[in-house]
Amino acid sequence: MRHNKWLKKIAQEIWHKYFADISPTNDLRVKFGKRARWQLGCIRQSLKKGSPSIVTINGYFKNEIVPQYVIESILAHEFVHYLTGFSSSRPKLFRYPHRGGIINREMRRRGLVEIEKKQKEWIDKNWNKVIKTQEH
């Protein structure tokens, strides 16, 4: 099983590889959350000024049958929210987090399209199996 320490290492690698141009305005943390059927990941920040942004990754991804690139792609997606000012202290560049192809544009610009495509394909094919084969 993967742990938060592993996740943190992967997150740092992704940040250095694809987001090195972004200077963080507030702390960005990652952790595994509960196992959830639908939400693969999310980013939250409490309203208190300067509080850390916390990326939570679905607990099902602790299982090593899930390829690492799936987690990397989800982390990258959440990092795009961070850099566009959603759940972070950076200026909010848009009104809604997913509107108008914001995410797609950033993913493309940063060379993350392929990994995202692979991730979606893997999820489409395997997600039900992942959920079913783990006892609750």
Ligand SMILES: [Zn+2]
């Ligand atoms: Zn999103």
